[in-house]
Amino acid sequence: MSIHATAIIDPRAEVDSSVQIEPYVVVKGPVRIGANTRIGSHAVLSGRTTIGRDNLIGSFSSIGMPPQDLHYKGEPTEVIIGNGNQIREYVSIHRGTATGKGRTRIGNHCMIMSYCHIAHDCELGDHVIMANLATLAGHVELGDHTNLGGLVAVHQFCRVGAYTFVGGMSGIGLDVPPYVLMEGIRNQMRISGINKIGLRRAGMSRGLIAQLDEAFRILFRSPQLLLKDALHKLETEMADCPEVQYMVEFFKTSKRGVAKRTTDD
Structure with a gap:
């Protein structure tokens, strides 16, 4: 285990011996971090957060913080992150709500680029890509191999089907079917065909x-x-x-x- 002297690790946390933790990281609460995961400087991990193996958590990211939900009263909800993900700088991932699924979940081998936000109760499949500044409201579902361009915003409770590519700066207000290419905003959403590439x-x-x-x-x-x-x-x-x-x-x-x-x- 490599933990920088300036990092603060809660005694309740479970950290694998192969994890690397850079300067000024804060781990608070019963966080669990799997093997060969690297936590970048100034990242904050909190609450009932489980992070699998071989993940990269970027600098200044915030994972497991309370949901931005007016009805949340401190219930013991969680964040679950799989294996082999890249979660880059300044990403925020909030834990679930008691009135939702109780968890926010990210699958395996996802790329979550800088400044993305994943709100409470979201479910991401495997091999998902979210480009810089893409934002998910609460309860959003992204299927396997979904690709969201930069600055995409997805309305709460929407689903984006597997293997779909959503063009940058799109605003998603309806479910987007699997396997397609889509771009646009709300009633201007347009699908151009199958995502053949x-x-x-x-x-x-x-x-x-x-x-x-x-x-x-x-x-x-x-x-x-x-x-x-x-x-x-x-x-x-x-x-x-x-x-x-x-x-x-x-x-x-x-x-x-x-x-x-x-x-x-």
Whole structure:
């Protein structure tokens, strides 16, 4: 273990012997830090926060602080962070609320760039990228391999589906379906097509990408079909494709409504 002399570590904290802690770090409360994790100078970790192995926590970041929620009364909620993440300088991640899920969770191998904010009760999958100054309000869900450009803001309770790329400076007020390219603000949100580059980089086959492209055409570019009919068509004609069925389920389980406007509208 390498802990700088100026760091302050709460005796209740559990810190693996291989962790590196730089100058002026503050760890307060029952924080748990896994193997080979590095904590940058001036970072503050607090509360019931669990950090897995092989993570990089940048300087001046703040993880596990109380949620910015007027109803929070100090309940024992938590932050859970997986393995192999990069959480860069000045990032803030707040713990959950008792009226929400009780936790804020980040998966594995995510890149959370400088000045991002992840509010209470958010759920991030694996391989998520949030570019500088991207902001999540409370209860937001990001699927695996989601990529948010710089200055993106996501409204509370919204979901962004897996493998979706959201262009910089977008304001997300509705759920964004999986596998697509999206940009815009609220009622100006526009979807330009399938995120083919992202899907190829993630290792998806040409055949699967072609299936998703066809599913996109049926959902978004078949004006003769009502949404319920398009979803039924995908359920029956592409029943053997789990990725397409995930897209169908995403629409069916939306509570805020799903962005559906395309650049062809």
